[in-house]
Every structure is written in structure tokens, then in C-alpha cells.
Amino acid sequence: MSSAIPLNVGIARSADSAGAGKRVLLAEPRGYCAGVDRAVETVERTLEKHGAPIYVRKEIVHNRHVVETLRDRGVVFVDETDEVPEGAVLVFSAHGVSPAVHEAAAARSLHTIDATCPLVTKVHQEAKRFARDDFDILLIGHEGHEEVEGTSGEAPEHVQLVDGPAAVDDVHVRDENKVIWLSQTTLSVDETMETVQRLRERFPKLQDPPSDDICYATQNRQVAVKAMAPECDLVIVVGSRNSSNSVRLVEVALNAGARAAHLVDYAREVDPDWLSGVTTVGITSGASVPEILVRGVLDLLAEHGYGEVQPVTTANETLVFALPRELRTASARR
Numbered sequence: 299m300s301s302a303i304p305l306n307v308g309i310a311r312s313a314d315s316a317g318a319g320k321r322v323l324l325a326e327p328r329g330y331c332a333g334v335d336r337a338v339e340t341v342e343r344t345l346e347k348h349g350a351p352i353y354v355r356k357e358i359v360h361n362r363h364v365v366e367t368l369r370d371r372g373v374v375f376v377d378e379t380d381e382v383p384e385g386a387v388l389v390f391s392a393h394g395v396s397p398a399v400h401e402a403a404a405a406r407s408l409h410t411i412d413a414t415c416p417l418v419t420k421v422h423q424e425a426k427r428f429a430r431d432d433f434d435i436l437l438i439g440h441e442g443h444e445e446v447e448g449t450s451g452e453a454p455e456h457v458q459l460v461d462g463p464a465a466v467d468d469v470h471v472r473d474e475n476k477v478i479w480l481s482q483t484t485l486s487v488d489e490t491m492e493t494v495q496r497l498r499e500r501f502p503k504l505q506d507p508p509s510d511d512i513c514y515a516t517q518n519r520q521v522a523v524k525a526m527a528p529e530c531d532l533v534i535v536v537g538s539r540n541s542s543n544s545v546r547l548v549e550v551a552l553n554a555g556a557r558a559a560h561l562v563d564y565a566r567e568v569d570p571d572w573l574s575g576v577t578t579v580g581i582t583s584g585a586s587v588p589e590i591l592v593r594g595v596l597d598l599l600a601e602h603g604y605g606e607v608q609p610v611t612t613a614n615e616t617l618v619f620a621l622p623r624e625l626r627t628a629s630a631r632r
């Protein structure tokens with residue numbers, strides 16, 4: 299696993315904030331990653347091009363605000379392709395889908411646009427490649443998560459899900475010389491390494507993925523939280539409960555020394571009791587969270603006397619993904 303190089307983790311106190319002074323540490327990077335940015339823009343451009351209603355299978359990204367905003371603009375979110383009228387426009391979410399879902403959509407003559415993050419697609423390609431070479435693929439991830447369902451569906455005969463270190467004892471492989479682990483893109487780096495270590499104790503010839511499956515955005519947000527958490531009496535993570543990378547940020551904050559950590563979708567969910575006796579509040583947000591929601595939490599904290607905001611920067615992100623091909627021309631005309 300690679301980790302970001304700390305850029306600005308010297309967390310100084312200004313003279314008038316020493317002692318009882320309240321302050322906010324603001325993690326950087328936080329919020330939208332390149333894959334989420336692309337997925338949300340894909341839906342917006344599809345709406346412009348085809349007009350409402352358009353359909354999206356599952357939540358385009360795991361964020362309540364994003365989903366509710368798009369729903370208000372005419373996007374219909376469905377669980378499965380059979381809920382979509384024949385011939386309609388259907389967008390696949392950032393989390394990816396299995397080949398069976400592509401086939402089901404084709405059978406209904408749906409016009410599909412794929413907003414799968416390219417970094418999820420990369421893991422799909424790895425699964426296909428190692429299945430072709432007849433490996434047992436141990437996919438570390440959370441049972442029931444859409445991304446895991448999509449990746450497993452690429453090679454169901456070869457993929458076994460390993461849902462954390464405690465699940466390692468239940469793994470059975472055909473040939474201990476042909477075993478590889480892959481992972482969901484949004485896991486805790488530390489917990490994944492613990493799972494891998496336990497797997498390797500059982501299968502010493504376990505192969506590593508060709509490159510990190512836990513994506514750059516997940517890793518960078520965890521590194522930033524780790525840098526600020528030891529200074530924090532409280533960490534507030536802005537994100538939704540079904541957002542894997544957001545939930546992991548709460549865990550990472552607590553493991554790194556934050557005295558308390560909570561996940562909120564909106565500023566109104568911040569319980570004033572959490573602030574009792576708190577001097578330093580850390581703020582971050584998951585990879586599917588628009589910055590406006592973080593601003594809301596900052597405004598609320600300022601009302602409670604936490605007006606001083608210090609960034610804690612551990613990486614600069616510049617990655618941008620191109621839109622799906624069928625939308626590029628429409629985008630270029632804007």
C-alpha cells in the first residue's frame with residue numbers, strides 16, 4: 299500500500315487559541331474524489347442530453363444529499379433493471395455492475411451509460427485476468443456492498459468474499475500456489491493489511507494485487523484523518539451511513555486517537571452535547587460528499603465559538619477522469 303506524503307501536518311496553535319481556545323482542524327484532502335465527480339457529472343449531462351426522466355441503478359454515489367438533489371431534477375433511482383421501462387436511459391452507478399446486469403439491461407433494450415469509477419473497473423479487470431489464469435481470488439470487502447457484488451460477478455466461480463480478519467478461518471482454496479487477494483476500493487487500509495497478514499499466515503504463497511485496489515482517494519482521506527485525530531477531542535465526518543469510505547473515516551479517527559468521532563449527513567445532525575468540554579474539533583468528509591455540506595458544519599461550529607479553522611494538508615489531489623465517451627461531445631460544447 300502506498301501512503302501520501304505529509305505536506306502540512308505541523309498543527310500549530312496560534313497565541314490566542316492556546317489553552318481553552320476553541321478551534322477546528324480541517325482535513326485536506328476531503329470530499330469529492332475523481333470517480334464521484336465523474337459519476338455525478340455523468341448523470342447531470344445525461345439529464346441535459348436526454349431529458350427527464352432518466353434512470354439510475356442504485357444510488358449514483360452513496361450520499362443522501364446528492365441522491366435527493368438529482369431525484370428532484372427528474373432522476374429515478376431503481377434497484378434493478380427490470381424496474382426500468384424498455385428502451386429507457388439507464389445510468390450504472392460509480393460502484394460498478396456485474397456482466398449479468400449488463401446482460402439484463404441489454405435484454406430490455408435499455409440505453410445504458412456506465413458511470414463506474416475507472417478504479418473500480420481496474421479491479422474488475424484484475425478479477426477477470428486472474429480468473430482466466432484459474433486463481434482462487436480472495437476479495438476483501440463488505441458483504442452486500444454493491445461494488446463487491448459487481449466485482450464478484452465478473453468471476454463468481456473464482457471469487458470468495460473475505461469480510462475482515464475474522465472471516466479468514468473460513469476461507470478454502472483449491473490450490474495454495476494459485477491464490478491472490480484483491481479488495482474493495484473503499485476499505486480501511488490498516489484493517490485490510492491485518493486481513494492480508496492473516497491470509498498470508500494460512501497461505502504463504504498468497505499473491506498481492508498488481509497495484510493497490512484501495513483507491514488513492516480512500517487512502518488520502520485516511521492519512522489526513524490520522525494526522526489530525528490525535529489532536530482532536532471530537533472528529534465530525536460528513537458522510538452517509540451507507541458510504542463505506544465515510545464510515546471507515548470514523549473508525550480511522552478513533553483508532554488514531556480522537557476522543558470521539560461521529561458521522562453526520564447534515565449540520566443539523568450535530569448534537570450540541572458532543573461539543574461539551576471540547577476544544578479541538580476535526581472535520582473531514584467522505585469521497586461522495588459535496589463541499590457545501592462541510593461548509594454547513596463549519597458554519598454551525600462557528601456559531602458555537604469554533605471560528606478558528608486550521609487546514610491539515612497531507613496530499614494534493616489533481617486526478618480527473620474523462621466522462622463516458624457518449625457524453626464527451628455534449629460536455630465539450632458547453
Ligand code: SF4
Nearest residue numbers: 331333334415483513
Ligand atoms: S472512492 Fe475511489 S474507487 Fe470510489 S469513486 Fe472515488 S476514486 Fe473511485
